[in-house]
Amino acid sequence: MLLSRLVETSAEVAATRSRLAKRKALAGCIAEAGGEARSEAGGQEIELVVTFLSGTLRQRRTGVGWASMAALPPPAPEATLTVSDVDAVFEKVAAIAGAGSTALRSAEVEGLFALATLPEQAFLRGLVFEDLRQGALDSLVQDGLAAAFDVPTATVQRAAMLLGSTATAAGLLARIGVAALEQVGLQVGIPVRPMLAASAPNADAAVPKSGLPALVDAKLDGIRIQVHRDGDLVRLYTRSLDDVTDRLPEIVEAVAALPVSRLVLDGEVVGLGSDGRPLPFQVIASRTGSSIDVAAGREKTPLSLFVFDLLHVDGRDLLDEPLSVRAAVMREALPPELLVPRILAESVEQVTAFFTQVVLDGFEGVVVKNLAAPYAAGRRDSGWIKIKPRHTFDLAVIGAEWGSGRRQGWLSNLHLAARDTATGDLVMLGKTFKGLTDQMLTWQTEQFLGREVRRTKYAVFVDPPLIAEIAIDGVQRSSRYPGGVALRFARVLRYRDDKTLEEVDTIDAVVALSPL
Structure with a gap:
């Protein structure tokens, strides 16, 4: 053709x-x-x-x-x-x-x-x-x-x-x-697309979707890993299905030591400090993103696997089983130290209390899970609802304005956009220059100029856009931007080079935060 x-x-x-x-x-x-x-x-x-x-x-x-x-x-x-x-x-x-x-x-x-x-x-x-x-x-x-x-x-x-x-x-x-x-079924050794979580601002909004009782997991800010074991062969895949087995020997060893012969696990790889608190995402991403001198990386930043789902064990496929069954089998098949911190919540108050505790412990939030839900691979399903202590969205950075004063010479004020669910188009809904360190300003200026497609006297517009995790305090209705809302107190948390444009949050998800 x-x-x-x-x-x-x-x-x-x-x-x-x-x-x-x-x-x-x-x-x-x-x-x-x-x-x-x-x-x-x-x-x-x-x-x-x-x-x-x-x-x-x-x-x-x-x-x-x-x-x-x-x-x-x-x-x-x-x-x-x-x-x-x-x-x-x-x-x-x-x-x-x-x-x-x-x-x-x-x-x-x-x-x-x-x-x-x-x-x-x-x-x-x-x-x-x-x-x-x-x-x-x-x-x-x-x-x-x-x-x-x-x-x-x-x-x-x-x-x-x-x-x-x-x-x-x-x-x-x-x-x-x-x-x-x-006739296609789950095959050990062939990664499946991971199940994704929808978002909610708090337990009151999440629980009506999950029902009660609900399984509530600590949300770990690490690298999503899908583990496949077939006898002595262990393979590790990221959320984008890239094979990173050779970069994580300690994870391979932990899985190889389990008293089972065939497994498919879904979990998160994180690093823990001497105080037991999780290391920053950037540290973990730096370790898993490099195949250079893996032994030195392991020595400097040892990583641990926390499993939150089990899709197959020794000939038994669990993909279509309800979470209650998968969780029970997982408790039997895996040692406690490999399991994600979780509770079975009977009330909204229990969800809120667990959320408060895990955030104090340094984790990102919680994921509230419907016990009756199967594993909805490849979809952002309401069977899983994530709650974070602040509203965060992964937004596309489609342009930036030149800074002034101390930021003279840097591209600083970011133009942020969400994704239109129906068309896939990017819809602008605000700007921010907050949360940017000098290092980030230097890096993003280089990136924007390399991706430049057009410019005005004050701004440079890029294609393809960058993706950034943006924290906001809320949204308000506004005719200033095409999205019909404006972001309140938006600030940059980090750039997400591990995400694609398909994973940019939708304009509907952002508008849902509006009180009007």
Whole structure:
């Protein structure tokens, strides 16, 4: 399939706010790719089409940075690139390593972009930086895939969840049919997409969704880890399904020592200080984000695993069991020191008291969980409700204004945006310059200038945006910003390079805090 067909589809999807229209456009393109998919080669092509339409490359990490995109070659006069051509180039680019690798990658990228038309260049840039900005999230592509083959959306969603990939589900569906998807089950060694938590401002708001009694976990501010053990083989995956096994030998050892042979666990990796209080997120992220001198990192920052869910143990799948069953089996299978701090709450007052205590202990808050809920992998489900001591949102930073006075020369006042649930568009709802250290100001100025797409006399606008965790005291109705609300006392807590645009909080979640 020509790349231009995907570019046309992406433009069509971006041009409408209608979810049905987006689905129809995606289904048409996917159906074309699936027409010849009974062969192995055809199955591979539809996997690429679905991957690209979801806004990513198959390789995900290619080593291509902003410098490679600084000066693109003139666009090609006509469309000749195929999706397979593009994948082959990025497969080659991802494999380049060693001395001179930056120059070699740049040369390959330049050669590819020279063969692309102007719209194709923009599309490829969006794929490289996972910023296609077409309002088509992976869930919508799943809808389009289901429509293209006239199968139930729920079947596609479940298979993609268990395979950890919508593209892999597409390949199975195209080559074999819906029966292949219906037979997909939890497989030890293949990570599933993690269940996510919705938000609530306090226990009074959370408990009506969870019901009582509820299981209440301490919310740990660490790195989400999914553990798979099959005999002597232990693998560790992050929330984005990246394999980080080699970076965390102490976690591997702890799991390998358990008296079971097959496991799938969901938990959090954190570091604890000598006083038993958790180390800052940045310290933990620095350790887990590096594969350089793992032994020294382990010595300096030893990490511990805290498990809050069990999806499989010794041949028994628990994914669809209620949390009450999963929790009971987990208590039997795991030692107490591996379990997350939790209580069984019978009242709102117990939830509030536990919340107060864990915050005093240095944890981030609590997660209130419905005992009847199955593990809703890949979804932000009301079966889990997180409560933090302040209102925090992960927002997109779409621009920044030049500072004055002591901040002269730095980009300082941030333009913040939330995500429109229906379209995926980013909607501005406020600004802030609070919470920024000199180090953060220096770093973000460099990042903004590297991502600059346009500027005015006072501001620089970026694409793709950065993602930051923002704390606020509340919101108030306002016509000043497109979102219809303004943030009260917004301040930056940290940048979240571990999150994607799909994980930016929605404008609906922010507006829900408004008292009006």
